[in-house]
Amino acid sequence: MSERYARQVLFPAVGEAGQTRLAAARVLLVGCGALGTVLANVLVRAGVGRLTIVDRDYVEPSNLQRQVLFDDADAAAGRPKALAAAEKLRQVNPEVLVEPVVADVNPSNVESLLAGATLALDGTDNFETRYLLNDACVKHGVPWVYAAAVGAHGATMAVVPGETPCLRCLFPDPAPPGVLPTCETDGVLAPAVGVVANLAAAEALKLLLGARDRLRRGMLWLDVWTNAFESLPLAAPRSDCPCCGQRTFPFLGAPTTSYALALCGRNTVQVVVPGRPELSLSELAARLAAVGQVTHDEHLLRLRLDRYEITVFPDARALIKGTTDPALARALYSRYIGA
Ligand SMILES: [Zn+2]
CATH class of the missing domain: 3.30.310.10 (TATA-Binding Protein)
Incomplete structure (x- = not known):
């Protein structure tokens, strides 16, 4: 086994067998901004086999305070985030196949992007894409990890379809636009993003290593400024959940117009x-x-x-x-x- 992973292999829950599992994993990362760059960094260093990074945006100077894979030259050139991230990650670990996709994730492509994935990760900044990802993952039985951060607080939750509550078990419908705080209205602190994304990455590693008994059940909410950490426990999926209970997937309805x-x-x-x-x-x-x-x-x-x-x-x-x-x-x- 490569020396690159020696400290991780020493951890008993990983070991040689776990490292082999990671090398066989194929992960889809949706969104490569603040959360996504941290998630991608952890997984590529850990040695997942293949990471597909989908992002629709390009790097700007205001990203650099928290989006850890980008630098001043990326912002000056306005490079697509997926491409800039992939280039950095190949330098970090050439053993991982990193596939950048510059695209909007929407109903027309989410299921083909998810095909063959072992796990999906939420690096998005909006609930529209999260509900779409939740529908696609529950429909196809692919685990995913929710993550979100704004201001000094954030939240994360792993979703294992059929085993743990999905996003719609907690929040049956998306909030109307303009109701929730955004990074534009409330700003965002890099440590809030970093903590949430690393906690999400830990759940991702547990899922990839088959350590489902170690998953946190329900949603964790935290605030790095007030030092509040709260768990919203939820033991099982809700039978009346429109998504994982009744298996209706309205967010996958493809738009036919622009x-x-x-x-x-x-x-x-x-x-x-x-x-x-x-x-x-x-x-x-x-x-x-x-x-x-x-x-x-x-x-x-x-x-x-x-x-x-x-x-x-x-x-x-x-x-x-x-x-x-x-x-x-x-x-x-x-x-x-x-x-
Ligand atoms: Zn559900």
């Missing part, structure tokens, strides 16, 4: 066009050259206008910075990229 969504804390709206053919970024760059300042490479195109900055990905998805109004973002999208 949609626009304001991103948490970003003064940015994402426009997604499911099913649109791949864009040629170089053709688009030539077309937009007269409109504003355009830069592009094979991963993204960036158009700078007076009040807005539009980033376009090959899958025709766009991030429109400078507004939180979905209608305005859609109008800018059709004006510059085309309907």
Whole structure:
């Protein structure tokens, strides 16, 4: 066994057999921001076999205070987070197959991304994606670990479909938009994210090592500023849960039309066009050259206008910075990229 894992193999619950199990594991990480970079860092150093990192965003200077895999050069270049993270992680541990996917996780792709995964991890910043992930994981019997942090507090919970409560057992329906605090309204402290993500990573290792008897049952909530640690115990899945009890998965209903969504804390709206053919970024760059300042490479195109900055990905998805109004973002999208 490689010296790389020597201290972990010494831990009795891991051992040589556990290390072999980790090497056979395939993990899907949804979201690679503050929580996701910590989760990915732990799992790649621990030697999971394969880690797929899906993220829809690019690195900005305001990320660097807590998103531990990114540096100043990533932010200056505005690199896609999944690609920047994968490059760092390959330097950390070339034995792990790290697969970056620059995409929005939505009903049209969540089940194919999850196919073959041993475990899924929540590195998202929004409940829309968490309810989607919960539906997909319960439907396909894949364990996942919920994690969230804002301000100085955060929460985490492991979900083993059929064995432990799922997200909808605790919260049957998502809160309406604008009700919950976000990193934009409340800020976020790096230690809050780090503690929550590391606790989530510990549950992930237990799941990958088959130590389900050691899982924390229910949700842990903590605040690193007030030093409050609370458990919300829940022994078993609820039989009246619409997801794991009644097995209805409304969040998987695929959108047939394009949609626009304001991103948490970003003064940015994402426009997604499911099913649109791949864009040629170089053709688009030539077309937009007269409109504003355009830069592009094979991963993204960036158009700078007076009040807005539009980033376009090959899958025709766009991030429109400078507004939180979905209608305005859609109008800018059709004006510059085309309907
Ligand atoms: Zn449930």
